[in-house]
Amino acid sequence: MKNQANPWLTSNLWVLGLGMLPAILLIGVLLYFTAWAFAFSFTDLALVGRKSVEWEWVGLENFQRLFTRRGFLESLWTTVIFVFFSAIVGQSVLGFLLAAALRGTRSTLRSVVEVCIMLGWLLPDIVAAFLWSATTAQTGLINQLIIRPLGLPPVNFINDYALPVVTIANIWKGTAWSYLLFSAALDSVSREVVEAAKVDGATPMQRIWLVQLPIIRPHIATNMLFITIWTFTYFPLIFAMTGGGPGRQTETLAVFLYNQSFARGNLGFGSAISVAMLVIVGCLSLVYLRMLREPK
Amino acid sequence: MSDVSLKAVRKSYGVLEVVHGVDLDIKAGEFVVFVGPSGCGKSTLLRMIAGLEPISGGEIAIGGRVVNDVPSPQRGIAMVFQSYALYPHMSVFDNMAFGLKLAKTPKAEVEARVREAARILQIEPYLDRMPKALSGGQRQRVAIGRAIVRNPKVFLFDEPLSNLDAALRAQTRVEIAKLHAALDATMIYVTHDQVEAMTLADRIVVLNAGRIEQVGSPLELYRNPVNTFVAGFIASQRMNFLEVKASANGLELPGGRVLALNHAGIAAVKTLGVRPEHLLLADAGNADLSGVLAVVEQFGEYALAYAELPGGETVTLKLDGAPALEVGQDVHMKLPGEGLHLFDADGRALR
Ligand SMILES: Nc1ncnc2c1ncn2[C@@H]1O[C@H](COP(=O)(O)OP(=O)(O)O)[C@@H](O)[C@H]1O
Ligand SMILES: [Mg+2]
Numbered sequence: 001m002k003n004q005a006n007p008w009l010t011s012n013l014w015v016l017g018l019g020m021l022p023a024i025l026l027i028g029v030l031l032y033f034t035a036w037a038f039a040f041s042f043t044d045l046a047l048v049g050r051k052s053v054e055w056e057w058v059g060l061e062n063f064q065r066l067f068t069r070r071g072f073l074e075s076l077w078t079t080v081i082f083v084f085f086s087a088i089v090g091q092s093v094l095g096f097l098l099a100a101a102l103r104g105t106r107s108t109l110r111s112v113v114e115v116c117i118m119l120g121w122l123l124p125d126i127v128a129a130f131l132w133s134a135t136t137a138q139t140g141l142i143n144q145l146i147i148r149p150l151g152l153p154p155v156n157f158i159n160d161y162a163l164p165v166v167t168i169a170n171i172w173k174g175t176a177w178s179y180l181l182f183s184a185a186l187d188s189v190s191r192e193v194v195e196a197a198k199v200d201g202a203t204p205m206q207r208i209w210l211v212q213l214p215i216i217r218p219h220i221a222t223n224m225l226f227i228t229i230w231t232f233t234y235f236p237l238i239f240a241m242t243g244g245g246p247g248r249q250t251e252t253l254a255v256f257l258y259n260q261s262f263a264r265g266n267l268g269f270g271s272a273i274s275v276a277m278l279v280i281v282g283c284l285s286l287v288y289l290r291m292l293r294e295p296k
Numbered sequence: 297m298s299d300v301s302l303k304a305v306r307k308s309y310g311v312l313e314v315v316h317g318v319d320l321d322i323k324a325g326e327f328v329v330f331v332g333p334s335g336c337g338k339s340t341l342l343r344m345i346a347g348l349e350p351i352s353g354g355e356i357a358i359g360g361r362v363v364n365d366v367p368s369p370q371r372g373i374a375m376v377f378q379s380y381a382l383y384p385h386m387s388v389f390d391n392m393a394f395g396l397k398l399a400k401t402p403k404a405e406v407e408a409r410v411r412e413a414a415r416i417l418q419i420e421p422y423l424d425r426m427p428k429a430l431s432g433g434q435r436q437r438v439a440i441g442r443a444i445v446r447n448p449k450v451f452l453f454d455e456p457l458s459n460l461d462a463a464l465r466a467q468t469r470v471e472i473a474k475l476h477a478a479l480d481a482t483m484i485y486v487t488h489d490q491v492e493a494m495t496l497a498d499r500i501v502v503l504n505a506g507r508i509e510q511v512g513s514p515l516e517l518y519r520n521p522v523n524t525f526v527a528g529f530i531a532s533q534r535m536n537f538l539e540v541k542a543s544a545n546g547l548e549l550p551g552g553r554v555l556a557l558n559h560a561g562i563a564a565v566k567t568l569g570v571r572p573e574h575l576l577l578a579d580a581g582n583a584d585l586s587g588v589l590a591v592v593e594q595f596g597e598y599a600l601a602y603a604e605l606p607g608g609e610t611v612t613l614k615l616d617g618a619p620a621l622e623v624g625q626d627v628h629m630k631l632p633g634e635g636l637h638l639f640d641a642d643g644r645a646l647r
Contacts, residue, residue, distance in 0.1 A: 192381035195348050200395035200446075201369030210394075214385040 034278075041272040047265035055268065062272035072273065074248060075256035076280075079232060082167060082252050087231035090171030092223060095178025100208055103186055114179075121176035129240030132169040133158055162242050162249045170237060174230075178223055185219035186212060221291035228288070229281050253277050298359035298372060298449035298482055299324045300345065306353035307340050307506075315340055316506045317354065322484065322499075324359075327476050330486045331493040331529070332503035338486040339454055341503070345484065346375050346452050359449055369395075374443035375452040378459065380435045382427040382442075388414075389423040392442045413444040416478070433464045440472075444479070453485040457492065469495060490530055494518075502526050524567060524643035533572040533600065535637070536611045538585075540568045550607045553584055555631060559638065561646045569637035572600065572614040576630045583628035585611065592621050603627045 041062055045055040066072040098117070102110045120128065135141045136157035143154040157165050189212050197211045213220070235254040238244070244251035244259060251259070253273065261270030300322040307315035315337045322328050330338045343349040345356055347368035356363055363371050382391050389410055396406045414420045417437040427435055436456060443451055456472075457465045473496055476483055487493055493500045494514045502509040502517065502525070510517060510526045521527035527535045541548040542565050546556040549568070559565070580586065587603035590610065601613045601621055613629060621627070638646040 190379060190381060192377040192379050193383060196375070196377060196381040196442075197383070197394070198348065199346060199368045199373070199375050200442075201398045202394075206398065211383060215383075217385075 037271045037274050037278075039271075040268055041275045043268045043271075045267040045271075047262060047267050049265070052267075058268065062269050063276075065269060066272060066276055071248075071251075071256060071260075072253075072276070075251050075253045078163070078248075078250065079252040079254075081163065082170070082238075082250075083228055083231045086167040086170040087174065087227040088224065090167065091174045091178045091227055092220075094171060095175045096182045096220075098175070098179050099182035099186055100212070103183065117172075117176040117179055120172045121174070123173075125173070125236035126240050128169065128173055129237050132165065132237075133241050136165050158241065159246055162246055166238050166241055166250050169241065170231065170234070173237060174227065178227065181219060181223050182216070185216040188219075189215050218292050221288050224291075225285060225288040228284055232281055232284070233277065300450055300482060300484065301357045302341075302345075302354065303357075304354035305341070305344060305351060305356060307337070307344060307349065308352045313352075314506050315344075318506075318508055320501060320508065320511065322482060324482055325480055327473075327483045327485065327496060327498045328501060329493040329497035329499075330484065330501050330503055331488065331490055332509075333529075334488055336503045337506040338488070338503055342375075342452050342454055342484060342486050345450075346373055347371050348375075369399075372449035373452055374446040374448035374450075375454065376439050376443050376456045378455040380427075380439040380459075382435055382438055384427055386426075387423065388419065388425055388427065388430070388438050388441075391427065391438055392445045395442070395446050409445050409447070410441075413441040416444065416475075417441045432460055433468065436460065436468060440475070444475075449482065451479075451481055451483040453483065455487055456485075457487070458489070472496065491532060494530070500530070502529060520645070520647075521569075521637065522645050524569065524639050527569050527637055527639075527645070531571060533612060533614055535569045535571050536575070537639075538568045538570070538609065538611070539607075540565060549584055550605045550609055551585055551587075555584055559646065561638075561640075564640040565638045565646060566641045567639040567643070568631075569639060570631060571635060572612040574632045574635040575611065575613045576632060577613070577615065577619075578628045578630035580626070580628050582630060584631045585629045587611065587627055587629075589621055589623055589625050589627050592623060594618055601627065603629070 040055075042057055042059060043055045044051055044058045044061075046052050098113060102113060123131075133140075137143075138154050138156040138159075140157075142157065147154055193215070194207055194211060197207045202210060233254050234252070235258065238250055238252055239255055239258065242250045244255040254277075257270055257273045257277070260266050260273060300320075302318050302320040305315060305318045306313065318341060330341060332338055340349060344351050345358075347363065347366065351364055358371055358373070383394065386394065392410045392413060393406050396409065401409075410423070411420070414423055417440060419434060419437050419441060422430060422434060422438075427438065430438065436459075439456070453472075457468055460468060469492060472485075476496075485492075485496060497514055499511060499513055500517055501511050504525050510522045512520075514530075517526060517530045521530060521535075524537060528537070538550055540550075540555075542563050543554060546554045547562070547565060547568060548554050555568075578584070585603075585605060587605040589601060590604045591602040593600040593602075596618060598617070599615045599619055599621070601615060601619075603611050603613065605611065611629070613627070640646055
């Protein structure tokens with residue numbers, strides 16, 4: 001694969017440079033912002049007031065605050081729970097089960113399920129947030145249709161079970177992606193291989209577990225990589241539904257970052273949070289990229 | 297080793313019927329080849345025997361037991377797929393051992409059976425390799441090995457050679473024939489290639505559009521095809537079909553000459569069939585057919601000459617050796633005494 005560049009291009013360095021300009025610009029801007037966040041994580045820069053102009057270098061103070069003050073570690077834990085249950089357990093497992101179950105069926109059931117999960121995917125976050133808030137509130141649909149007719153006192157789900165409600169909302173919102181990805185992955189498994197397993201005596205569960213899943217393992221790793229990163233930094237749905245509350249129950253790192261940087265105006269501290277998030281997501285990516293590799 | 301019997305077996309996909317009632321008895325230990333053009337329902341029939349496709353009507357019995365509702369693994373069959381269908385994430389050993397492991401066979405026995413199959417197929421050196429590190433021919437052997445390990449009563453092959461190159465195909469064909477002799481198992485083999493059918497089969501089943509056209513040994517089909525479809529399909533060079541008119545003293549051939557012939561049903565004859573290898577070159581004086589040579593294909597050991605008759609029909613002659621023929625010259629041909637096939641208006645052979 002070496003030296004396969006177009007000879008006309010390699011002999012015209014100007015043209016080559018011109019063609020790469022957009023890419024160079026884009027990478028430059030990305031690097032600039034990353035460097036910016038990194039640099040200001042060592043300052044006490046604020047959004048407004050005196051410190052917005054007369055900021056000072058404070059060394060590692062912001063990073064120490066991550067671990068000594070309340071907030072960051074709690075948010076990290078909330079984020080881990082949110083990512084694990086909504087992305088990994090919820091979207092990924094549910095998406096796979098739906099893809100495996102609906103595969104090969106051409107029923108109306110399949111169309112209905114597909115439309116439902118695609119709706120979640122296509123609906124703007126803010127609209128979805130409003131729907132979920134309205135549905136799970138004290139006077140919402142669930143209370144009107146289920147709890148009240150059963151003669152039970154109404155429950156304010158969005159307040160009393162904020163994290164589970166947000167988690168379920170995100171599962172509903174994001175399962176379409178995993179479903180589509182796993183559907184495509186399962187389609188790429190040759191029909192004859194699955195039939196060979198059938199002739200070999202594998203039960204439907206064994207066919208999925210011992211044949212199809214191992215074959216699509218790279219797809220699973222890719223999917224995990226994507227949805228973990230997305231969910232880890234996911235902001236609009238949670239913020240619009242709960243704003244991080246009640247208390248700090250649903251304050252994931254993205255919401256925490258927003259609250260610190262913009263509600264409280266601590267841009268320096270906010271930069272430190274984003275650098276920490278970058279490091280965490282980077283480490284997770286490495287784990288998944290290792291999974292992507294072939295077994296020896 | 298088991299016999300297989302099909303009774304009025306049908307298959308429909310929705311309203312579309314693709315197999316229209318097939319009756320067939322396959323004896324234990326027999327090598328039967330299903331042959332027919334692409335899309336005629338060979339794979340569907342085989343997959344119904346394998347239990348991979350539900351049966352829409354009729355009855356399939358293996359070893360005397362009706363298996364319509366018996367799941368694949370309990371039918372005592374093993375299948376070799378066209379794409380080999382090896383498990384890409386398992387080593388060659390695990391590919392072959394998978395079925396035995398699922399059946400909770402003791403470890404020592406799994407080991408012994410896989411090694412034995414690997415020895416027969418000469419794939420022992422590759423047992424630890426992954427399928428993607430094997431050539432097409434080696435993969436094919438592993439697929440066959442996976443079938444042997446199951447110790448099936450009936451082997452099913454679906455076009456197992458069609459992904460191999462010509463040389464390897466010929467070689468593997470011979471090996472499958474040897475395997476049949478060695479294993480003494482019933483084998484059902486699907487192919488669209490009539491050479492594979494002729495060389496491998498004890499009996500050939502010719503299928504067309506979801507129906508059996510004829511069942512018989514390769515030589516029976518070659519000598520006595522029951523209709524124009526079988527006559528045209530079985531043989532390396534397609535049979536020549538000539539439009540003829542029955543007259544009082546014989547058959548009027550294209551070009552006007554009359555072939556004297558005594559046959560009880562001569563009045564019904566519409567088509568005369570003659571194989572390229574049975575047509576003879578002749579002099580202008582005693583020829584039955586004359587035409588102009590359009591194309592010559594020289595193969596060294598034989599040559600194919602395509603002659604155009606005055607009516608526009610083309611006939612093929614197969615000539616031994618390397619005859620000196622020039623395109624554009626006149627060719628005169630004589631019909632043989634033996635090996636003429638007579639067909640009526642519906643294409644059925646008249647005996
Ligand atoms: N799953 C299916 N749904 C609808 N039609 C099918 C299906 N599988 C096969 N067929 C049709 O059945 C006919 C026979 O197919 P097949 O047995 O695969 O042919 P062959 O193996 O002889 O080439 C074809 O016309 C094909 O289009
Ligand atoms: Mg086929």
